[in-house]
Amino acid sequence: MLIDHPLLGLRDSSEFIYRGDAKLLYRPNWKSKNSKTKFIDYGYLRKNPAGVHKELWYHEQGDRSWLVVTRNTVTHEILKVELARDTKGKLK
Amino acid sequence: MAKLVLKIEKPLNGYSKVVNKLKIDEYQFDSLISLAIPLKRERKCKLNFKKSLGEPMPNIENSIINKSGILGFRIGIDFLFVCNPSHSSFTKKTVPLLKQAFYITDQTGGWCGVRVEGDRVIEMLERICPLNLSQKIFAIGDVKRTIMDHLNVIIFRETEKKFILFSPSSSSGSFIKSIEISSRNI
Numbered sequence: 001m002l003i004d005h006p007l008l009g010l011r012d013s014s015e016f017i018y019r020g021d022a023k024l025l026y027r028p029n030w031k032s033k034n035s036k037t038k039f040i041d042y043g044y045l046r047k048n049p050a051g052v053h054k055e056l057w058y059h060e061q062g063d064r065s066w067l068v069v070t071r072n073t074v075t076h077e078i079l080k081v082e083l084a085r086d087t088k089g090k091l092k
Numbered sequence: 093m094a095k096l097v098l099k100i101e102k103p104l105n106g107y108s109k110v111v112n113k114l115k116i117d118e119y120q121f122d123s124l125i126s127l128a129i130p131l132k133r134e135r136k137c138k139l140n141f142k143k144s145l146g147e148p149m150p151n152i153e154n155s156i157i158n159k160s161g162i163l164g165f166r167i168g169i170d171f172l173f174v175c176n177p178s179h180s181s182f183t184k185k186t187v188p189l190l191k192q193a194f195y196i197t198d199q200t201g202g203w204c205g206v207r208v209e210g211d212r213v214i215e216m217l218e219r220i221c222p223l224n225l226s227q228k229i230f231a232i233g234d235v236k237r238t239i240m241d242h243l244n245v246i247i248f249r250e251t252e253k254k255f256i257l258f259s260p261s262s263s264s265g266s267f268i269k270s271i272e273i274s275s276r277n278i
Binding site: 007008009010011012014015061062063064065 | 153171222236238239244
């Protein structure tokens with residue numbers, strides 16, 4: 001599988017590590033009213049869709065950047081690749 | 093009492109071999125440092141880099157070689173390496189200058205360099221390297237960090253048929269073995 005890195009171009013997926021659902025970028029506010037429920041959701045609950053999914057990938061054997069990869073989990077087609085630092089506030 | 097003299101041992105002990113008409117040599121350097129750009133200080137770092145090394149800071153996956161032969165290459169947005177093959181004033185003059193803007197880590201003992209050269213060098217590398225090595229994509233002077241035979245490697249293209257590969261010194265024995273095997277199998 002090839003990942004089209006926004007800065008470096010097409011790179012083999014063996015250079016990357018899959019780090020889970022991109023919702024991990026959004027840690028709940030511990031001061032919020034129902035923070036306990038939100039943290040359980042953040043820590044343990046995943047939608048795991050059969051279809052389009054936003055994922056976190058880390059370019060460990062490359063430029064050490066964090067990417068948000070939009071991937072179809074059924075076909076493995078990669079629809080979009082963004083730097084995680086550029087997606088702040090856009091994913092929810 | 094006899095005077096003790098400390099002698100630097102290179103990770104591959106000056107390895108040099110020709111395998112299947114490919115020349116494989118240990119690329120020896122005096123020092124290798126990594127530079128990290130502090131958050132929101134890129135402009136200051138660019139000026140400092142130019143002042144310290146006499147060349148503009150390279151773009152991501154590009155490199156510079158200054159008139160003293162010092163090689164600088166940029167791996168990511170905020171991360172560079174500077175390799176000094178033999179320039180004597182590097183540690184005393186250049187590094188303190190760079191320290192004024194960058195976060196610096198000495199990585200000299202952590203890496204080993206291997207220079208591979210020959211007409212069929214691309215064929216040899218294609219067996220272990222997942223990158224597209226055609227000159228349109230990976231031009232002379234370009235640098236990329238990747239994975240070869242499960243080992244982390246930084247690859248630098250010196251000429252069309254000459255590359256320098258930097259790999260962790262702790263696994264340099266395994267790395268040189270995989271280069272040799274790949275060279276034999278072309």
